[in-house]
Amino acid sequence: MENKLGTVVSPSPHLRSPAGTRNIMLDVIIALVPALAAAVYIFGFRALAVTLVSCAACVFFEWGYRTLMKKPQSVGDLSAVVTGMLMAFCLPVTVPYWLPVIGAFFAIVIVKQLFGGIGKNFLNPALAARAFMFSWPVLMTKWVAPFSYSSIMNIFGGADAITSATPMGALHAGLLPNATVMQAFLGEIGGSFGEVSALMLLLGGAYLVFHKVISPRIPLAYILTVAVITYLFPKGGAERLSWMLYNLFCGGLMLGAIFMATDYTTSPVTKLGQIIFGIGCGLITVLIRYFGTYPEGVSYAILVMNTTVWLIDRATMPRRFGVKSKFGLNGGAK
Amino acid sequence: MFESFFGDLHPHHFKEATSGKASCRLEAPPFVVIPMSLHLGEPCAPIVAVGDYVKMGQKIGDSKAAISAPVHASVSGKVIAVEPRLHPNGTKVMSVVIENDGLDTLSEEVVSHKSENITDPELLCKIVREAGIVGMGGAVFPTAAKISSSIGKVDTLIINGAECEPFITSDHRLMLEHPDELMEGIRILKRVFGIPFAHLGIEKNKPDAISLLSTKCGADIKVVPLKSAYPQGAEKQLVYSVTKREVPPGSLPAAVRCVVFNVFTAYSVYRAVHEGMPAIERVVTVSGDAIKNPMNLICRIGTPIERLVEAAGGFIGTPFKLLMGGPMMGSAQYDLSVPVVKGTNALLALTNRRDRSAEDPTCIRCGRCAEVCPMRLTPMYIHMYEKKNDLEMLEKLNVMDCVECGLCTYTCPGRLYITQSCRLGKNKLRSAKEAAAKEAAAKKEEEAMKNGK
Numbered sequence: 115m116e117n118k119l120g121t122v123v124s125p126s127p128h129l130r131s132p133a134g135t136r137n138i139m140l141d142v143i144i145a146l147v148p149a150l151a152a153a154v155y156i157f158g159f160r161a162l163a164v165t166l167v168s169c170a171a172c173v174f175f176e177w178g179y180r181t182l183m184k185k186p187q188s189v190g191d192l193s194a195v196v197t198g199m200l201m202a203f204c205l206p207v208t209v210p211y212w213l214p215v216i217g218a219f220f221a222i223v224i225v226k227q228l229f230g231g232i233g234k235n236f237l238n239p240a241l242a243a244r245a246f247m248f249s250w251p252v253l254m255t256k257w258v259a260p261f262s263y264s265s266i267m268n269i270f271g272g273a274d275a276i277t278s279a280t281p282m283g284a285l286h287a288g289l290l291p292n293a294t295v296m297q298a299f300l301g302e303i304g305g306s307f308g309e310v311s312a313l314m315l316l317l318g319g320a321y322l323v324f325h326k327v328i329s330p331r332i333p334l335a336y337i338l339t340v341a342v343i344t345y346l347f348p349k350g351g352a353e354r355l356s357w358m359l360y361n362l363f364c365g366g367l368m369l370g371a372i373f374m375a376t377d378y379t380t381s382p383v384t385k386l387g388q389i390i391f392g393i394g395c396g397l398i399t400v401l402i403r404y405f406g407t408y409p410e411g412v413s414y415a416i417l418v419m420n421t422t423v424w425l426i427d428r429a430t431m432p433r434r435f436g437v438k439s440k441f442g443l444n445g446g447a448k
Numbered sequence: 449m450f451e452s453f454f455g456d457l458h459p460h461h462f463k464e465a466t467s468g469k470a471s472c473r474l475e476a477p478p479f480v481v482i483p484m485s486l487h488l489g490e491p492c493a494p495i496v497a498v499g500d501y502v503k504m505g506q507k508i509g510d511s512k513a514a515i516s517a518p519v520h521a522s523v524s525g526k527v528i529a530v531e532p533r534l535h536p537n538g539t540k541v542m543s544v545v546i547e548n549d550g551l552d553t554l555s556e557e558v559v560s561h562k563s564e565n566i567t568d569p570e571l572l573c574k575i576v577r578e579a580g581i582v583g584m585g586g587a588v589f590p591t592a593a594k595i596s597s598s599i600g601k602v603d604t605l606i607i608n609g610a611e612c613e614p615f616i617t618s619d620h621r622l623m624l625e626h627p628d629e630l631m632e633g634i635r636i637l638k639r640v641f642g643i644p645f646a647h648l649g650i651e652k653n654k655p656d657a658i659s660l661l662s663t664k665c666g667a668d669i670k671v672v673p674l675k676s677a678y679p680q681g682a683e684k685q686l687v688y689s690v691t692k693r694e695v696p697p698g699s700l701p702a703a704v705r706c707v708v709f710n711v712f713t714a715y716s717v718y719r720a721v722h723e724g725m726p727a728i729e730r731v732v733t734v735s736g737d738a739i740k741n742p743m744n745l746i747c748r749i750g751t752p753i754e755r756l757v758e759a760a761g762g763f764i765g766t767p768f769k770l771l772m773g774g775p776m777m778g779s780a781q782y783d784l785s786v787p788v789v790k791g792t793n794a795l796l797a798l799t800n801r802r803d804r805s806a807e808d809p810t811c812i813r814c815g816r817c818a819e820v821c822p823m824r825l826t827p828m829y830i831h832m833y834e835k836k837n838d839l840e841m842l843e844k845l846n847v848m849d850c851v852e853c854g855l856c857t858y859t860c861p862g863r864l865y866i867t868q869s870c871r872l873g874k875n876k877l878r879s880a881k882e883a884a885a886k887e888a889a890a891k892k893e894e895e896a897m898k899n900g901k
Contacts, residue, residue, distance in 0.1 A: 117782040121770045122800075123538075125868045127854030129614065129775040130804035135812055135861045186808035193812075233812040233862065329819075383815030383826065432824040434846055435684065436696040 133326075135232070139192035141327045145318035146199050146373065152301050152311035156260045157207040161307040167211050169198030171218030179227045193232050197221050200240035203308020203369055204413065205247075208256045217243040237420045238380045241370075241413045257304040280304040281364035286409035288350025291360055298363040309369040312362070319372035328376040331388040332395075336371040337362065339396025349404060367399065370412035380420040387423075387430035394419045461653055461676065462735070466617045471625060471731050471744035474759050476523050478548050480750030481533050481787040482508065483541040487582040488589045489515030494544050500527045503555035505726055507578075508544050517580045517590040521546055522728035522748035524553040536772045536779060536786045543787075546750070558724040566721060569599045572640045579720035580727045580790075585619070585681065585710035586773055588791040591717070594709075595640070598702040605646040606690050606701075607634050609661075609711040610674055610681030612651060613774025616794040618731035619711050621744045623650070623657040626715055627664045633718030634669055637709060645669060647690050648711075651676045678776060679853040683708050685822050697849050712793075727790055734760040738767035738797035747788045754784035756795050767797035776854040806863035817856035817866055823849045827856035827866045834873040839880050847873040 117123065153161035176194035180187050201217050221243035229235045248254050257280050281291035281303050293303045301311025309315075322328045341358055348357035361367070375381060375395050382391050395415045402411025485491035492509030496502055502521040509519035525547045532540035566572050577592035585608060611619040623630060638646045645668045650658050653676040662671045672690055674680050684695045686708060693704035701708055709717075712730065719725045728749050735742035740761030747756060753772070757763065771778040772792055788795075817827035825846060833841040847870055856866040 119770060119782050119784060120766050121780065121782055122768055123780040123782050124769075125865070125871070126778055126780075126852075127776040127858050127867060128769055128771055128778065128780070128798060129802050129854075129858055130863065131859050131861075132804070133859075133861050134804065134806070134863065135810070138812075138814070138861050188808070188810070191810075231810070233810055378812050378814040383813060383818050383828065385819075427826075427829075431826060431845075432818065434697065435823045435849060436694040436699070 135191045135193070138327055139196050141322060141325050142196050142373070143192065143199065145321045145327075146196075146203070146308075148314035148317045149203065149308050149311055149369070150199070152314040153203075153207070153307040156301055156310060157258065157307045161207050164205060164207065164209060164211065164214060164307070165199055165202040168202035168205075168214035168218060169195050171215040172198035172201070172222050175219055175222040176227070179223055180231075183227075185231070188231055191232060194222060197226070197239045199308075200369075200373060201243050203373075204240065204244045204306045204366065205308075206254065206256050206258070206305075207307045208258055209253055213247055213250060213253055217247045220246045233379050235379055236423070237417055238374055238377045241374055241417050241420075244413050245417060259304055260302045260310070280409070281360060282403075282409040285349075285360060285364060286403065288352070290352055290356055291364060295356060295359045295363065298360055303364060305364065306366065306369075309366045312368045315368040315372055319368075322372070322376075328372075329385075329388065331385060332376045332381060332392040333371040335389045335392025336375055336395045336399075337367065339393045340367060340400055343396070343400045347404075361400075361403070365403075365410045366412035370399075370416055371395070374413070375416050375419070380416075380423060382423050382426045382430065384427055384430040384432060386432075387426040390426055390430065391419055391423070394422065460614065462614045463617050463620070463653065465615070465742040466733050466735050466744050467620055467654070469617075469621075469743050471618075471621045471746050474745045474747045474751065474755065476548055476550070476552070476748050477751050477755050479528070479752075480521075480523050480546050480548065480748060481543050481752065481785075482519055482522065482546065482750040483533065483535050483543045483787065483789060484509045484519055485535065485541050486519055486580070486588065486749065486790040487517040488587065489513060489517075489593070491542065492516060492519050494530050494542065496527050496530070496544060498527055498530055501525070502527060502546060503553045505558040505724075505728060506555035507557060507580075507726075508546075515590055515593050517577065517582050517592070518726075519544075520580055520726040520728050520749075521555070522750050523548040524551050524555075525549040534783055534786050536781060536789055536792070538779065558726070560722060560724045561720075562722045566636055567639050567642075569595060569640050572636065572717075572721075575720050576717060579716070579725070581713060581716045581720060582727070582790050583710055584712035584716060584727070584730060584790060584793075586777070586791045586793055587683075588789075591709070591713055594707065595637075598700070598707040599641065601702045602641060602705045602707045603643065604691055604706045605634075605638055605641055605643045606686060606706055606708045607637075607646055607648040607669075607711055607714055608681055608683075608686055608708055609648055609650040609654075609657065610686060611654070612676070612678045612680040612682075613776055613778075613794070614678075615735045615796050616733045616774050617735075617744060618733045618793045620654050620657055621733075622712055622715055622731055623654070623661060627661055629718045629722075630661075630711055630715050631664055631666075631669060632722070633714035633716070636717055636721055637714060638668065641707065647672050649674050649680075649686055649690055651680055678855065679822055679851070682822065682851055682853060684851070697846065730788070730790065730792065732756060732788060732792050733794040734796075735794065736767070736771075736796035736798045737801060738764050738799045740764055747792075749790060750787045752785050752787055753781065753795055756788070757784065757797070763797055765799070768800035768803060769796075769798045771796040771798065776858065777852065804863065809860075809864045810862045811860075811864055812862050814861060816859045816861065820855045820859050822853060822855065823851055825850060825870075827870060828864075830873055831864060831866045831869040834869040834876070837876070839877055842873045842877055847877060850874060 172194040221239035225239040225242040284291040344361040345358040398415035399411045490513030492511045504524045529545040533543040535541040573592040581591040582588040649672045770781040850870040
């Protein structure tokens with residue numbers, strides 16, 4: 115039958131929500147900006163430079179892979195920029211510029227594209243790359259004290275800083291860090307440059323929740339789990355409340371809980387599943403912090419939970435409409 | 449304060465363009481094309497022939513089937529063709545074409561039942577069936593069949609004035625313009641079902657209708673303001689919003705002692721009883737961003753949609769899509785000669801502004817489809833397993849529960865065609881089951897033959 119009108123005939127629905135993948139990624143980038151600003155304030159412009167190198171490398175590898183493999187170009191969805199930012203945020207500010215480039219190759223090509231690109235990878239690319247970059251453990255743990263940069267020129271030098279212990283080191287040894295709780299909350303502490311300011315990360319998280327980019331289920335379940343366990347079982351006879359607060363504000367918990375554990379591709383899609391996922395991340399984080407050799411456990415906790423996502427999804431299918439039973443596919447009928 | 453259901457999303461409703469405009473009567477066209485299938489179920493057979501003179505309201509097609517509704521002439525004049533014509537559903541359907549003599553001579557078949565105090569369900573079913581009344585919300589299920597199948601099984605009568613689809617305001621206008629007739633229609637249904645009071649659900653984006661009907665409803669009809677959330681007007685969701693009862697999978701609302709009628713259906717019942725007038729006209733919202741003067745039109749069934757477009761000032765440029773029904777569940781049209789049918793609540797011409805399809809649709813596993821699905825499915829998994837042809841998983845994922853509301857596709861940031869995958873999945877599962885049943889039957893027969901020998 116001919117179409118004299120020239121209209122498009124396609125199945126319903128005929129409307130699309132304004133929120134596309136690109137808008138969502140743009141929102142995540144916007145939400146990361148406060149933490150980046152704090153990083154620049156605390157550690158100097160080198161933090162910005164490392165972030166830019168990391169993002170540029172991620173975008174380049176995404177573009178290069180899709181072009182070489184003759185696949186539809188996906189750089190426009192901005193997900194590579196998000197990966198670049200998150201990967202940079204887990205680095206010490208002293209890191210040499212070539213390291214995030216290698217990390218970007220691992221994140222984008224090995225972890226993301228070889229599995230089919232956005233939506234198909236089973237590990238969070240930024241965190242997998244961070245784990246990979248620990249092949250250079252010395253470079254990855256060369257911490258500096260806050261405000262220890264000498265000038266704007268630290269972009270090029272960068273080695274002018276004094277190596278310093280991070281609060282995580284203290285917590286690992288069962289001691290309370292030197293910084294005050296308020297300093298830890300604001301980010302005036304040592305650590306990976308994107309993770310230090312709990313305040314700015316929470317601001318970004320509020321923006322994402324407000325814009326409905328993420329639901330608060332995973333971050334809340336994650337952070338509350340860590341809070342409850344650290345409050346109930348403080349290490350080395352420390353005062354409960356301070357011990358808990360340092361555990362929440364120091365290290366990668368806020369960055370991980372708000373921005374990494376909520377990565378769509380590598381977290382469950384069911385509501386109950388998201389809560390279970392968050393609790394799992396929290397449990398493993400505390401276990402590693404308490405009993406592991408590493409002082410920090412956030413990235414490994416999330417990576418481990420990433421591998422359970424499909425199992426969790428299958429086990430937590432929503433209750434079927436009109437069927438009273440609560441669990442499992444077919445409303446428990448199986 | 450506002451009642452709602454699982455899932456919580458409303459596409460912008462775009463109703464401002466027509467919600468404040470009184471419906472105007474569209475002049476009956478020189479020819480009407482009346483398909484023999486204006487309803488869900490068995491199509492009618494024409495009972496008039498070329499050359500016959502028919503009067504307005506005269507029955508011109510009927511069927512003996514239980515799930516069917518007769519078809520009536522919407523104008524008076526001469527039958528000039530009885531042939532397959534293009535139907536809004538995209539196929540050719542046997543239709544009666546009548547040349548309008550412009551006199552609107554009323555048929556003798558149109559007799560009022562006003563004097564009869566209707567409490568007998570059988571009598572009402574007969575009147576409703578003879579008037580060709582179907583679910584005017586768009587589902588077009590024969591109303592008489594619905595009444596007779598749920599009589600005695602229900603304790604709650606729900607009237608659907610939700611009108612949750614974006615753009616559409618035809619039910620809204622009806623509620624504002626014919627409140628008394630609507631109330632009387634509801635009371636007739638209420639009496640027949642023997643239920644002390646009825647619920648009238650209206651989305652809160654129609655505050656004028658809520659306040660007007662609240663003053664008119666009396667003690668026996670309760671206006672229930674509903675949250676504006678698509679698909680609030682879908683039967684199962686509406687039943688849940690009003691009664692907090694969940695209709696089991698594959699069942700009708702009667703399974704939870706409810707029965708639902710659209711406001712236009714209730715109004716049509718009033719007209720059939722009080723005036724004897726069959727369903728030969730309806731309010732159609734003509735709107736969309738490619739329509740010059742959006743408006744609500746009272747049209748005869750069988751009016752070619754071309755006339756509606758003309759009355760609304762024509763298109764702005766060439767429309768990207770022309771839809772019969774709402775943008776979420778309506779069907780795309782490609783020919784202006786198709787007629788207005790009983791379920792035509794809207795005619796929308798849209799530009800490609802809100803199309804937003806992508807060249808390379810990609811799932812990013814954001815889970816929004818699962819978050820908004822009113823049937824609590826996990827549409828992204830249905831999409832995935834449909835592509836893999838994994839019928840076993842589709843069955844486990846309860847794909848048959850899908851009501852095809854379109855929210856998953858609407859909300860998908862990766863721009864996938866998830867709703868379509870659900871449709872395909874349902875079809876695959878259905879045909880696989882039919883094939884299996886056939887095979888089993890054949891085997892049984894074979895065995896019976898063997899045993900017989």
